[in-house]
Amino acid sequence: MKKAKPQKRSSVEKGKSAAKKSTGTPNTVAEYLARVPEPARSALNQIRAAIRSVAPPESIEILSYRIPAFKHKKVLVWYAAFSDHCSLFPTAAAIEAFKDELKGFTVSKGTIQFPLDKPVPAPLIKKIVKKRVAQSEGEKKS
DSSP states (O other), X not given: OOOOOOOOOOHHHHHSOHHHHHHTOOSSHHHHHXXXXXXXXXXXXXXXXXXXXXXXXXXXXXXXXXXXXEEESEEEEEEEEOSSEEEEEOOHHHHHHTTTTTTTSEEOSSOEEEETTSOOOHHHHHHHHHHHHHHHHXXXXX
């Protein structure tokens, strides 16, 4: 039995994976945010503004793991919208550092959920991001 020869991909196909074309995965933070329905979009924009207000000015926004993130040397935090909450992904160490202040929120090892029917706790988000910046700055490069 003959093996089928692999077909060459066109230059258009080389730029995007089949998964991105078929699922419509956003390619930018702006595209991600544009696809989030209200009220999650407003909550996510409040979370984003809180992060941006304390992240280093040279931080950039990227998509990582298909969700928005702020990066300064490495990813500081990720954030995302879901049907009934928005989540902040600041790493397990940051969550552990604020475990007392996070009582009342749904928390897992690396995730904090903020329900859409409650105000976004911007001051707490800022404190968490400041902690992540300090952690990032304190790590030695290998």
